[in-house]
Amino acid sequence: MVPPEALPALRLQPSRVLARIVLLPLLALGLCACTPRQLVLDELANSLASQGQSAEDDPDLARDAAPFYLKLSESVLRERPGHLPLASAVAGGFTQYAYAFVAFEADRLDATDARAAARLRMRAAALYRRGRDHALAALEASRPGLRQQLETQGASQTLTPRQVALAYWAAAAWGGLISLSKDDPDTVADLPTAIRLAQLAWASDTAYGNGALASLMGSFETARPGGSRQQAQVYFDEALRLGAGHNAGAFVAKAEGLAQPAGDKAAFVALLQQALAVRDTPGGPLTLSNAVMRRRAEWLLNTADDLF
Template identity: 60%
Template sequence: MPLLRRSTFLALFALFVSVSLTGCSPRQMVVGSIADELAAQGQASENDLDLAREASAFYLKLSESVLRSDPGHRGLAEAVAGGFTQYAYAFVAFEADRIEAKDAKAAERLRRRAAQLYRRAHQHAMAALEKETPGFAHALSAPLAADQPKLAPAQVGLAYWAAASWGGWISLSKDDPDVVADLPQAVRLTQLAWQADPAWGQGALIGLLATFEASRPGGSQAQALVWYDQAIAQGGGNSAGALVGKAEGYVQPAGDRALFESLLKRAVAIKDAPDSPQALQNEVMRRRAAWLLEQAPDLF
């Protein structure tokens, strides 16, 4: 989850506006430097979820503006796509889940907003992949493996956020058949990323693969279980997301309440080391795990 202090935001914004009026070559050099800084900020460690939420809007708006001026900046494109995806999941879609029982109309409005944020994230990531590999989107829909695009390990982060945001967008667009029809391509993109770097993200990538396998029509629940367990193992047992993913994606549909609650309690109990890069993601998933434990009587 991106975090940018307000003072840093204002300084970078002022610099960005000033260089927008300069000549092309020096302008691109300075914009590139700003993009580097914003991309680095997107990777910064933070363990205060509420502070991250307050800072995210500043970060995302400025970063999106800079990215439009430097669309070939892979690191910034990855940070922006990841930022919008995580914001949609943690602060919009989850809030919709929490309030649905009390206010179904408000929950639906939030889900529509989350869908648009996921779409925005997906478009940024895919635009960056398309810029690096012209024809990427078209090749992704090719029926033959030989005609499908190949990913370099350095592109896996972009591909992950493109696929994760795509999945979120599809899941909230059940009434839009054109969006839902793209599910096979989202799955394929995840598979291509996994083939390029199966250990990416300490279990996040293979966990996404498991979620797609468990939820797609004709998917193998047995294969999904294998991948969920691999995601937990890759995270060293310290990834709350992998545990919650298995609980929601595999165990809840199987009707095993005892295992469901056991996995969620393990997620809630995870303690992060100081400055852990997983701290914020784990806090998001610990809160979801705690909420799911409260909902367990109604889910089974």
């Protein structure tokens, strides 16, 4: 199964941008009399998609603000299903929310409330599925027949940059869903298709996400039957190179994806300490992701004796 720790920079919405998002639909209502509805929706879709780049350093604030953004964006996406940037933002938003705020809380509750943890994992799985389906639907609309190709022999053509983003989020969400579906053989059986989708994104843009895609490839390599630990290490090391010391998630991904399964506690601890040492550029795109991943790294360090 694919662990979800390979997810990249979170770009969930800070509350200070919500006012703009709220005002746009109201503005749209006033413009409908003189502006084509499609144009208004396109403007709203563009704005919602761009909000995904906003920086935030408070994970709890991001967690509280995210549901409104996701519901609004999902509603607009239903009206404009061909808007690939918005589809990526919605798919990424659901995937990141599931990982950072639902599945992680389940992990922390395991030792004290197993039932609550199980309920949270069911919710996280549903959110992963929701994100994956949005990304797959947009991909299929822009590349008809792609999913069938992936399920049979794989797709050979490269993707456009916007399609790479969708493929990444679909594969990442799929990996997260599979990791939480050990008792669902049909979902687990989708692993080869999810891997082929990630491989297609990799063939199109190995540097996507400043190492995010490389981390995902490493996690898939360790999860697939017959996977190569040596090749997984190549992927994880490439993620670290692309992150250039600024991506805490790359260190956490290698710790959980490579060091922990190998029983290498020393490497596990060293990687997590490197994640904790990452410092952010004010307003940088990895600010929130790094805050979340440092929080996870700290928790993993505190529970390391139970993991080894």
